[in-house]
Amino acid sequence: MSVLVFVEHIEGVIRKTSLEALQYASEIAKKLGTTTTAVVAGQIEETALQDLGAYDAQKVLYVADARLNELNARACTRILVTAAQKENSQVIVLLHDVNGRAIAPRVAIQLKAGFVAGALDFPDLEKGFVVKKSAFSGKAFAYVNITSPVIIITLSPNTFPIVKAEGTATVEKLQVAFEDKDFAIKVKSVEKITGEVPLADAELVVSGGRGMKGPENWGLIENLAHELGAATACSRPVADSNWRPHHEHVGQTGGTIRPNLYIAAGISGAIQHLAGVSGSKTIVVINKDPEAPFFKAANYGVVGDVMEILPKLTEAVKKFKAAHH
Amino acid sequence: MKILVCICQVPDTVTKINLKNNDTAVEENGVTFVINPYDEWYALVRALELKETGLAQAVHLITVGRTVTEPIIRKALALGGDEAVRIDAESTDPYVVAHYIAAYAKTVGYDLVLCGKESIDYANGAVGPMVAELLDLDHIGFATSIVLDGNTATVKREIDSGEETDSCSLPLVISCQKGVAEARIPNMRGIMAARTKPLKIVVPAAVENLTSVSYYELPPAKAGVKIIGADEMDELVNLLHTVSKVI
Ligand SMILES: Cc1cc2nc3c(=O)[nH]c(=O)nc-3n(C[C@H](O)[C@H](O)[C@H](O)COP(=O)(O)OP(=O)(O)OC[C@H]3O[C@@H](n4cnc5c(N)ncnc54)[C@H](O)[C@@H]3O)c2cc1C
Ligand SMILES: Nc1ncnc2c1ncn2[C@@H]1O[C@H](COP(=O)(O)O)[C@@H](O)[C@H]1O
Numbered sequence: 001m002s003v004l005v006f007v008e009h010i011e012g013v014i015r016k017t018s019l020e021a022l023q024y025a026s027e028i029a030k031k032l033g034t035t036t037t038a039v040v041a042g043q044i045e046e047t048a049l050q051d052l053g054a055y056d057a058q059k060v061l062y063v064a065d066a067r068l069n070e071l072n073a074r075a076c077t078r079i080l081v082t083a084a085q086k087e088n089s090q091v092i093v094l095l096h097d098v099n100g101r102a103i104a105p106r107v108a109i110q111l112k113a114g115f116v117a118g119a120l121d122f123p124d125l126e127k128g129f130v131v132k133k134s135a136f137s138g139k140a141f142a143y144v145n146i147t148s149p150v151i152i153i154t155l156s157p158n159t160f161p162i163v164k165a166e167g168t169a170t171v172e173k174l175q176v177a178f179e180d181k182d183f184a185i186k187v188k189s190v191e192k193i194t195g196e197v198p199l200a201d202a203e204l205v206v207s208g209g210r211g212m213k214g215p216e217n218w219g220l221i222e223n224l225a226h227e228l229g230a231a232t233a234c235s236r237p238v239a240d241s242n243w244r245p246h247h248e249h250v251g252q253t254g255g256t257i258r259p260n261l262y263i264a265a266g267i268s269g270a271i272q273h274l275a276g277v278s279g280s281k282t283i284v285v286i287n288k289d290p291e292a293p294f295f296k297a298a299n300y301g302v303v304g305d306v307m308e309i310l311p312k313l314t315e316a317v318k319k320f321k322a323a324h325h
Numbered sequence: 326m327k328i329l330v331c332i333c334q335v336p337d338t339v340t341k342i343n344l345k346n347n348d349t350a351v352e353e354n355g356v357t358f359v360i361n362p363y364d365e366w367y368a369l370v371r372a373l374e375l376k377e378t379g380l381a382q383a384v385h386l387i388t389v390g391r392t393v394t395e396p397i398i399r400k401a402l403a404l405g406g407d408e409a410v411r412i413d414a415e416s417t418d419p420y421v422v423a424h425y426i427a428a429y430a431k432t433v434g435y436d437l438v439l440c441g442k443e444s445i446d447y448a449n450g451a452v453g454p455m456v457a458e459l460l461d462l463d464h465i466g467f468a469t470s471i472v473l474d475g476n477t478a479t480v481k482r483e484i485d486s487g488e489e490t491d492s493c494s495l496p497l498v499i500s501c502q503k504g505v506a507e508a509r510i511p512n513m514r515g516i517m518a519a520r521t522k523p524l525k526i527v528v529p530a531a532v533e534n535l536t537s538v539s540y541y542e543l544p545p546a547k548a549g550v551k552i553i554g555a556d557e558m559d560e561l562v563n564l565l566h567t568v569s570k571v572i
Binding site: 010073074077097098099101102103104105106108109110112113114115116117118127128130133134135136137138139140141142143144145146147148181184185186187188189190191192193198200201203204228246247249252253254256260261271272275278281282284285295296297298299300301302303304308309312313315316317319320324 | 336338339341342344351362418419420423445446447448449450451452453454455457458459461463464465466467469479483484485486487488489490491492493494502503504534535536537538539540541542543544547548550551552553554555556558559561562563564565566569571572
């Protein structure tokens, strides 16, 4: 009966966004009057697994297979299907990230489970199992009812704050009968982004557009991001001109992010750009043109030259941090 | 080698979304529909490139949708592609769509199935991996480059922490995004040719929907931007801390 949640780690350190997914799953479990079982794959210390109890996991099912240190969708599908059958789970939660989005649809097929990607709130259990998600590039929310007996959802990261409590989870090894085909995809190379904070997980993001004039001015963006502990992003023409790497490009054709704070410097706010960032909780726009469309989507606006404003804002953040630490 | 490209119809990003029937449906009058950009610009164009370079012999298109989707199929055929099939059913739940596509793909047998990264209406990104699971194939998502060498595909893809290069043997399902190809526009010859290309209509054996939209909601209007003076950055930081509580 328990709610199952897939928890990821990077080299033995549980991902923060996975803790959020775990906590989200536990809340659903409480509403359903059942327990939460976390599923973890790849090598990790047992104590790190027991610690998941602090986020209300009662049990952890663990597959200690070195081949899973890089997650593989087919192998993870088999793990989740095995775990769901063992636990008789009706609700399965994954993170709405690259891995979760690769695994969840496959599990949905195996378990004949209705699937909704990118949940933005707890399900409404009064009207069935109704999940809120973004639709039409942030121009609406859709409330999707899942009518199948088994339900699978991915949670949008940065939706809920993480609250640590007390508790220890029991850890059990899960036996999974893998087949060769589960590992047929060979990873030939991985290039990690060197930036300080990965964009997908970031709570704070500083982003630059064509108004930054050229890559030589990106130090202004990076300095502010560094002071805030933020990730950096950019508009599409910036990536197209190779001022910044492509993974930083957000919008309709780039990534979709929902940070707590999005600071846009020298970005006009075209609808295709907004499609990727309009879910941000707070938006600050810095633009020299008071008519720039982005101001309509912003919470705070500064009219002025980014070359002047960014250093001033960076100084103000530095001062603030000095006063609050 | 045969390639199947999955295309779907979506409202253009720039269209305004209005609701009707007590917010249970989207007003379709006035909405411009387009081919999902990831399908058109990347999946389809890469398939055409593979054919043009002689690596593939046939490019087929498939969409699950009612008659209203035919204009986008014709447009896709005008870009290239040899024939199209429309599965005559509502495209509401990725689980159902994937079953229809997989069932059709099985009857033909494709070496490569290309999808978009996600459809820009509901952005599930689910159909590609679901089709792969139904066909018992591998799937690579978020692809930014696809290179074929005989029976092996080398695919670059975006991962959360950067970029990964995978290799996998065909048959294979790949979901495409920016980088895989450069968008094209149809030319007159293509448009003329598209008129006579075969468009098959298949009535599927019904698969039950497991999800349905109960209602929609438009996001609350922004309270309006608060303009901060260029010399008041301390005030901005203070507001971000005390009012917005984001730092
Ligand atoms: C189908 C389609 C998909 C697209 N997908 C995306 C996408 O995913 N992401 C994306 O970002 N775009 C996308 N675009 C492009 C989008 O329409 C815009 O062209 C793009 O977002 C503009 O980028 P920008 O704001 O950096 O540049 P610009 O539009 O050139 O704006 C620059 C802004 O900087 C301001 N500025 C200039 N100098 C200064 C200064 N010194 N100080 C302060 N402000 C200054 C200007 O007033 C202006 O507002 C897409 C377009 C299409 C057609
Ligand atoms: N109705 C449909 N018909 C054909 N292909 C589809 C359909 N819906 C989605 N797809 C394909 O699956 C991809 C992902 O869609 P989705 O899972 O809806 O986000 C799209 O980019 C298309 O390639």
